[in-house]
Amino acid sequence: MLILRCPAQLQLLEETLRKSLPTTLPVLGTVMTVARGNSASHEVLVDSWPHFRIVLTRLRPEVLDPRDYYTNQLSVFYRDKEALQALLEGTEAVTQERAFQIMGKAGTGGTQGSPTLHVGPLLADRGSQGSISIPHSATPRCRMPPGLRLAPVSPSHVPLLNATWALGRNARSRAFLLGLVRTMPSACLLDQRGRPVSWSLLDGQGCLRHGFTVPAWWGRGLTGVTLAVLGRQLHARGFPIYGAVLPHNTASLHALQAVGFVPQPGTFYMILGTPK
Numbered sequence: 001m002l003i004l005r006c007p008a009q010l011q012l013l014e015e016t017l018r019k020s021l022p023t024t025l026p027v028l029g030t031v032m033t034v035a036r037g038n039s040a041s042h043e044v045l046v047d048s049w050p051h052f053r054i055v056l057t058r059l060r061p062e063v064l065d066p067r068d069y070y071t072n073q074l075s076v077f078y079r080d081k082e083a084l085q086a087l088l089e090g091t092e093a094v095t096q097e098r099a100f101q102i103m104g105k106a107g108t109g110g111t112q113g114s115p116t117l118h119v120g121p122l123l124a125d126r127g128s129q130g131s132i133s134i135p136h137s138a139t140p141r142c143r144m145p146p147g148l149r150l151a152p153v154s155p156s157h158v159p160l161l162n163a164t165w166a167l168g169r170n171a172r173s174r175a176f177l178l179g180l181v182r183t184m185p186s187a188c189l190l191d192q193r194g195r196p197v198s199w200s201l202l203d204g205q206g207c208l209r210h211g212f213t214v215p216a217w218w219g220r221g222l223t224g225v226t227l228a229v230l231g232r233q234l235h236a237r238g239f240p241i242y243g244a245v246l247p248h249n250t251a252s253l254h255a256l257q258a259v260g261f262v263p264q265p266g267t268f269y270m271i272l273g274t275p276k
Contacts, residue, residue, distance in 0.1 A: 002049055071179065
């Protein structure tokens, strides 16, 4: 695998990946993050250049904790299954000795399929999520409720974020969220006492990774407010706005659609692996 570091190479790859949206969403988001300062410490690999069959993004090895699947994020886009299988069998990024999570978007007619078909022996858990994104020409619709104010998420808010995250509530998830708060764009709404009531974070793959509204404030459209703040920042930098929602989470799907998001075809997969 070749590591792409040249800005011109990353720009060309970005342009190529845009032609296969929405299948390329996780990979495109990571490539753009890398090309715009690499605040998430990822790297971009291809099997060959400039004609490639597979793109892999991963955390740089020197900052990787082999036991931490929260920060060890990978995303993959492939043009044939043989290239994916060769990658999984020939790279240190995906092994039975290393915790990881792979993000991938399965299309509806192209060559990209579910990566769960090919890495079954490595899985400790698996989950599929429906993806949802907003048209590039739009930003989420919102109206600021009275009595609240906007602010970035603060490191002091991380314990609350961790406690309310269904995939969190442990030391590694807390460290992961703290890293996002310190390095990536975020937005939250604070009540009159300065307590967070709704928030949204962005991860290194350009994905709206963690958003939540405390139950006492449900039903007031707060999701659209924080997403509008992040949406304006993302559009200004050329990023697509997208997230992932479990298919049975109808409340979140309806809330996102209400502020302008559109469900995408295919399935967004998250594969979790833990060491033996």
